[in-house]
Amino acid sequence: MAETEHAGVEETLKRIEAQKGVIGTIVVNAEGIPIRTTLDNSTTIQYAKLFRLLTMKARSTVRDIDPQNDLTFLRVRSKKHEILVAPEHDFLLIVIQNPCE
Amino acid sequence: MSDVTAKEERKKRSTLVLRPSSRAINTSVSGIHGVHQSTRDTNSIIGCASRRCFSLAGGSKVLEKSAFQTPRQVVRVFDEEDNDITPQPLYQADPAVAQAKASRLFLDEISAGSASDQTAATGSFTMPFSRSILGSSRISSQSTIEFMNEEIEDTFSKRDLPINFPDVPGKRDTVKEHVTEDMLREVTDVYISETDSISLLDMPSTLASVDADDAEAIMERNNQYAELCRNRTGNDKYVDRSVQTLNGAAKNKQVQSDSMVVVDSATTVTTWDMYDTLISPEQCEELCSQEVGRADYPEAGEDASRGAERSVSVGSMASTASAASSLKEVETFGSGINAESDLQLIMLSERFQHCLLVMERSILGNTFQPKLAAYRQLPVTKEPVSVVEQREEDAESSRSPAVERLWAFSCELSRGRSVSSMVWNKKNPDLLGVGYGESGSSKQKPGLVCCWSLKNPTWPERAIQCDSAVTSLDFSSNNPSQLAVGMQDGSIAIYNVKSQDSKSCVLSSSECPNRHLDPVWQLRWTQQELSLTGGEMVESLFSVAADGRISKWFICSSGLDCIDLMKLKKIQNTKKKAGGAKTESVLSALTPGLCFDFHPTDSSVYLVGTLEGLIHKCSCSNNQHFLETYRKHFCPVNRITWSPLSPDVFLSCSSDWTIQLWKQDHHLPMLGFSSTQTAVCDIKWFPKWATVFGAVKEEQLEIWDLNLSILDPIIVQPAAAGVKMESLLFAAQTDCVLVGDSDGHVTVYLLKNLSVGESSQVDILEGILRSAAPEQL
Numbered sequence: 001m002a003e004t005e006h007a008g009v010e011e012t013l014k015r016i017e018a019q020k021g022v023i024g025t026i027v028v029n030a031e032g033i034p035i036r037t038t039l040d041n042s043t044t045i046q047y048a049k050l051f052r053l054l055t056m057k058a059r060s061t062v063r064d065i066d067p068q069n070d071l072t073f074l075r076v077r078s079k080k081h082e083i084l085v086a087p088e089h090d091f092l093l094i095v096i097q098n099p100c101e
Numbered sequence: 102m103s104d105v106t107a108k109e110e111r112k113k114r115s116t117l118v119l120r121p122s123s124r125a126i127n128t129s130v131s132g133i134h135g136v137h138q139s140t141r142d143t144n145s146i147i148g149c150a151s152r153r154c155f156s157l158a159g160g161s162k163v164l165e166k167s168a169f170q171t172p173r174q175v176v177r178v179f180d181e182e183d184n185d186i187t188p189q190p191l192y193q194a195d196p197a198v199a200q201a202k203a204s205r206l207f208l209d210e211i212s213a214g215s216a217s218d219q220t221a222a223t224g225s226f227t228m229p230f231s232r233s234i235l236g237s238s239r240i241s242s243q244s245t246i247e248f249m250n251e252e253i254e255d256t257f258s259k260r261d262l263p264i265n266f267p268d269v270p271g272k273r274d275t276v277k278e279h280v281t282e283d284m285l286r287e288v289t290d291v292y293i294s295e296t297d298s299i300s301l302l303d304m305p306s307t308l309a310s311v312d313a314d315d316a317e318a319i320m321e322r323n324n325q326y327a328e329l330c331r332n333r334t335g336n337d338k339y340v341d342r343s344v345q346t347l348n349g350a351a352k353n354k355q356v357q358s359d360s361m362v363v364v365d366s367a368t369t370v371t372t373w374d375m376y377d378t379l380i381s382p383e384q385c386e387e388l389c390s391q392e393v394g395r396a397d398y399p400e401a402g403e404d405a406s407r408g409a410e411r412s413v414s415v416g417s418m419a420s421t422a423s424a425a426s427s428l429k430e431v432e433t434f435g436s437g438i439n440a441e442s443d444l445q446l447i448m449l450s451e452r453f454q455h456c457l458l459v460m461e462r463s464i465l466g467n468t469f470q471p472k473l474a475a476y477r478q479l480p481v482t483k484e485p486v487s488v489v490e491q492r493e494e495d496a497e498s499s500r501s502p503a504v505e506r507l508w509a510f511s512c513e514l515s516r517g518r519s520v521s522s523m524v525w526n527k528k529n530p531d532l533l534g535v536g537y538g539e540s541g542s543s544k545q546k547p548g549l550v551c552c553w554s555l556k557n558p559t560w561p562e563r564a565i566q567c568d569s570a571v572t573s574l575d576f577s578s579n580n581p582s583q584l585a586v587g588m589q590d591g592s593i594a595i596y597n598v599k600s601q602d603s604k605s606c607v608l609s610s611s612e613c614p615n616r617h618l619d620p621v622w623q624l625r626w627t628q629q630e631l632s633l634t635g636g637e638m639v640e641s642l643f644s645v646a647a648d649g650r651i652s653k654w655f656i657c658s659s660g661l662d663c664i665d666l667m668k669l670k671k672i673q674n675t676k677k678k679a680g681g682a683k684t685e686s687v688l689s690a691l692t693p694g695l696c697f698d699f700h701p702t703d704s705s706v707y708l709v710g711t712l713e714g715l716i717h718k719c720s721c722s723n724n725q726h727f728l729e730t731y732r733k734h735f736c737p738v739n740r741i742t743w744s745p746l747s748p749d750v751f752l753s754c755s756s757d758w759t760i761q762l763w764k765q766d767h768h769l770p771m772l773g774f775s776s777t778q779t780a781v782c783d784i785k786w787f788p789k790w791a792t793v794f795g796a797v798k799e800e801q802l803e804i805w806d807l808n809l810s811i812l813d814p815i816i817v818q819p820a821a822a823g824v825k826m827e828s829l830l831f832a833a834q835t836d837c838v839l840v841g842d843s844d845g846h847v848t849v850y851l852l853k854n855l856s857v858g859e860s861s862q863v864d865i866l867e868g869i870l871r872s873a874a875p876e877q878l
Contacts, residue, residue, distance in 0.1 A: 008454075009449070016460060027444065029447065032252060035441075054715050060371060062371045067375075070460075084460060086460050088456060091453065095460055
């Protein structure tokens with residue numbers, strides 16, 4: 001059961017990484033340590049650290065306005081790419097995509 | 102008697118002398134004279150000196166007794182004329198009151214030394230006596246007190262002072278009896294007066310007035326002093342002498358203590374922090390139960406101790422009721438720092454999977470945004486780069502109706518399979534169910550059902566493998582997650598697409614003895630009324646199969662079971678046998694039914710298309726005879742479909758290259774359409790406009806608009822090379838058409854520039870039909 005689930009999750013991750021325009025995927029654990037990535041080490045660490053801070057700030061902002069609310073998704077669109085962050089309590093999923101490709 | 106004393110008194114007129122007598126007191130008890138005399142004597146003794154009083158101490162006992170018995174003796178003074186000029190005491194001591202709290206008060210005054218009336222009165226005199234009183238025995242003190250009382254009374258009689266005479270304590274008990282209620286209630290006047298000033302410190306001022314007597318002396322002295330001061334400087338008489346204070350040697354003493362460790366502690370309080378702390382006791386319980394459950398999760402390659410560690414940390418986390426939410430973010434999920442285990446845990450968590458889903462859809466949303474926007478008829482956001490090119494394209498495209506290819510649902514699972522059926526979910530219009538037939542490769546299972554979501558055109562939400570090629574699909578309306586699948590081997594299965602588990606098959610008809618043994622060509626969930634009076638609508642599953650039976654399925658204990666609605670009997674063409682003897686129609690075999698459709702409003706009436714090309718109209722209530730038979734086609738009827746907008750109008754398409762438009766009450770079709778000489782595989786009405794329908798031939802997609810032309814389709818979309826189009830589906834509320842082909846692709850096309858008005862065009866269709874009607878007669 002767990003094996004197939006794991007396989008399914010792995011498959012989904014691979015599909016995401018293979019999508020059109022996706023530059024990289026990073027999975028960060030609760031401590032801010034990237035545990036799975038498709039980018040090089042320095043970039044990964046930089047993205048992990050910076051987006052963790054940004055996510056915490058964004059979550060704090062959302063919850064300050066209404067404590068019963070919570071952050072579910074964060075998208076940062078820049079000139080060159082779009083960074084999508086799925087924040088959770090114990091992990092962070094960061095995907096960098098270039099949609100205009 | 103009195104005269105005698107008076108005479109004595111007159112002798113000593115000048116002075117009122119009270120001559121002392123020593124022991125005459127006792128003897129003079131009886132007589133008044135004696136009494137007076139004795140009192141006089143005793144009093145004088147006392148008045149003279151205190152020491153005499155002491156001398157009397159010896160006879161105190163005797164005196165006491167006498168005192169006990171004798172009443173208070175009053176001194177009387179008589180002058181020459183024997184006038185009683187005894188100075189009256191200004192204050193008559195109340196004997197009862199005095200006796201009551203006699204000695205106690207007296208002693209208190211001595212001890213306290215307070216400047217009360219009594220002490221003031223007796224102060225200067227009691228002091229010497231007090232020593233004696235306290236030192237000596239009680240009895241003696243009492244006697245001296247007694248003496249003193251009398252003395253005081255006499256000597257201070259002139260004084261305007263209330264004197265409270267403490268009496269012998271021994272008398273006190275007896276006196277108490279005398280104190281009656283009246284005495285207590287009696288209002289006693291207490292006079293308070295100022296006492297003498299007691300000087301504690303007297304520093305006389307050094308200032309003297311100029312007018313004072315010794316002012317001159319003072320001034321003289323001052324001047325002398327000033328001169329002295331003046332003469333002092335430079336005078337040999339005065340020598341300066343210095344004095345030095347020797348400072349003692351200082352001794353250093355050092356003390357050392359541990360440095361105080363200072364720890365800075367700060368916290369940022371936010372609104373959500375306070376909210377979390379408030380509801381954290383409840384959440385902690387939930388979290389505890391969740392986390393404990395997760396700790397039990399089977400993890401590949403994890404030590405048991407690791408799991409125990411985690412549960413311990415969970416327990417400790419749960420015990421702390423007040424967990425700051427900022428800490429929650431930093432909290433480690435496990436006690437280890439092993440990234441591998443973290444990854445495993447994270448990846449297996451539900452939330453991660455959900456995150457992945459959302460992420461994938463977001464990414465695809467980015468990629469497919471223009472297409473999806475076009476599908477949903479939203480204004481398409483154009484990339485700034487390609488604006489110029491877009492404009493050129495727009496200028497080129499004419500106003501003619503056309504289809505634009507948006508995207509195609511396809512994945513590697515479905516590649517090589519032919520799309521046999523497509524159906525929209527009744528509840529979620531974004532969900533598409535697609536049934537695939539045989540695959541080219543023999544590796545995979547023969548049948549496949551995919552549930553696609555519009556939000557993800559690259560991978561199906563669900564992919565269910567079936568045991569045989571799928572020939573028909575339908576979603577239920579009552580239970581929107583139930584999908585009925587009809588297969589080539591005749592079995593029908595119902596799947597629940599809500600669950601992630603792709604192996605979940607809710608029901609199957611494989612055990613049913615009545616099941617179809619030939620391919621189920623069409624399935625339909627239809628709502629039917631239970632009773633004729635329009636009771637509740639019950640949904641049932643109907644199927645038509647190649648064994649010529651139309652069955653109604655219902656769920657029983659062991660799966661599905663069916664009852665036959667109709668058996669499609671072969672009907673011979675009676676015209677052929679008209680000349681000969683009338684023979685009954687040969688009910689040999691049943692003819693396969695290929696398609697059926699229920700009337701949109703009257704769900705008990707349905708049409709069936711057969712392999713022979715006949716179309717029968719049947720009723721659910723009559724399972725023996727057809728209501729009507731429509732003959733036109735001479736090849737298998739591939740599809741029949743009622744018009745959703747125009748009543749009693751239906752279309753049929755057949756392998757004889759034609760499409761026929763029928764009206765219910767006419768035996769012959771009203772209109773027939775043909776374009777190319779290939780079989781028409783599928784036909785569907787356009788849901789929005791009554792005059793538009795689409796048809797799929799193997800090599801092209803045709804869109805017909807009867808308003809514009811009844812001879813030719815208005816849009817023709819050729820199939821991709823090497824691919825045959827197989828099925829067709831229109832999307833509600835959008836202008837899109839989906840085409841499934843033999844390569845497993847479901848292509849979505851957008852219909853553009855259909856020059857149709859706003860109305861549903863029913864009247865136009867009616868008009869067309871009416872104009873066509875005379876031809877059919």
